[in-house]
Amino acid sequence: MLCENCEAYYKKEEAPDGLCPIHGKKLEEVEEQNYFFKLSRYQKQLKKIIESDELKIIPEARKNEVLGFIDQGLEDICISRSSERMQGWGIKVPGDDSQTIWCWLDALVNYISALDYAKDGQKFKNWWVNNPRKIHFIGKDIIKFHAVYWPAFLLSAGLPLPRMIFTHGWLTVDGQKMSKSRGTGVDPFKLSQEYGSDAVRYFLLREIPSTKDGDFSLAKFKERYNADLASGLGNLFSRVNKLAREMKVKPELTGLETRQAIKEVQQEYVQAMAQYDFREALMSIWNLIAFCDQYIEQEEPWQGEEGAEEVVADLLFVLGRIAGLLEPFLPQASQRMLSQLAGQKESSSLFPRLK
């Protein structure tokens, strides 16, 4: 039975109610002759490659899902469709116009045909063959195509496998699946135009665990923006800069406590990034922001007592580090912070408060 949205066949036992397990749409019974790929031949090899993390699947739960699927036994898969039914869509099977190549085989091959695989060119060599860090970032609903079919195709062609498949979850809006027809979506371009792409990126990466489902709502977005960006980061930055201007201080690391705080946060950050845990990485940066807030309250450098200048110099130094750590997440804000720390004047605040 066929789901046109998945462009994949389901067996009766995979969809006992006759509905697509992903789209919930009624499946169509199709009878036609097609070409098959001998997937069964790669069962043992695929299992070994995935179990040993030679092809690493993140998160662990998805890896287990894939291993479970392989353990059920891999059957040969149909890799062409009748050209008549496709009505001109797709690429014809070489030497047999009556058949069209299955869109998933066609799509997956794009990873190497977009490089110059067909010409055995330099891009293909640089980015695929000799690249030890080939990572696919995919949605959880297409894991089977990427973690089972694609590596099997590559094995059969004698080509190197990707190193890792990172699987993210689904995004809902106000607790509902996004749907154009029901008007339950959110336009990321509009959102970026209104609030800046840094803020949108921050919300998505901070609020939603990178491998799980998450929800967007404008209320939550504004709440996080005001708490973390306007009050947290923005407020600290303008406060320290104001003091630095008044006291004519430049960034310099002197405090032991500060040095220790930076070191700890950098370790957490590097660890989190290595796991692709962007939320954790951002939380570690905000730990450093919280440290600065505490430090400034405790030392009260605005009183102008002895050592006040060192405190401000210290804080300026940490802000430089924070800007560096933020670079992959908030590239624009990071740049503005760095140029301001280097002495350039800035009139508007980093993240003006939202109403």
Ligand SMILES: [Zn+2]
């Ligand atoms: Zn479907």
